[in-house]
Amino acid sequence: MLFEFGIKDFVDILLVAMILYYIYRLMRESRSLNVFIGILVFIITWLFVSQVLEMRLLGSILDKLVGVGVIALIVLFQDEIRKFLYNVGAHRRMRAFVKLFSSKIDGEETKRALKETIMPIVMAAMNMSRGKVGALIVIERTMPLDEVAGTGDLIDSNINQRLIENIFFKNSPLHDGAMIISKKRIKAAGCILPVSHDMDIPKELGLRHRAAMGISQESDAVAVVVSEETGCISIAVGGHFRLRLSAEELESFLTKELE
Known part of the structure; x- marks a missing residue:
């Protein structure tokens, strides 16, 4: 009897392909691509041995390894798994679905609070751009940045223009680090960020930009960068840069990303 290929089989293959592609992207961003390829080769070998060749002894050994390997992968890639779950919950369509259950009044209050934050x-x-004062402001979204905030000095203050400018003033002891904004408050300053070693970053961009990308x-998170050399304002989000933004573009982009 010939294998019957239906619409359900097509959807099944499509979903598996999408999951594998998303895992591939996640591993590539976390520089674990070789591990992903090794796991993929092992799974293909396991399926070939147990399903095609039907080798009972070797297949049973590989079955046991797969069972233990799943637990090992969860422990090894717990940060990536947590990031994946956060990304699912933070997806724009998911947030739009949640907003259906919020009232119109709450929506107006949210917009007003968002404007007061931005x-x-x-x-x-x-x-700071006009004065060529370097700055790096990181705005937390759904993924907590408690560990990053812990590397700097805790502030816990309302978001204030003068305070931001004073923190990044050239003679300030906190001006070299990053500012963390969380839950519409300045949480910490002088924080140390992970630096991206991506070779695609333009060479004219300095350490602040690499930290924002990281x-x-x-x-x-959304990272706002003011260049000390050129005064240009840039944004890093989702591993991509938006360079040389005007005030209107910065406001529009932050409103879109933080709503």
């Missing part, structure tokens, strides 16, 4: 950042960035690759 405008001091935009105004401070523009003033945190955007390891979390869903």
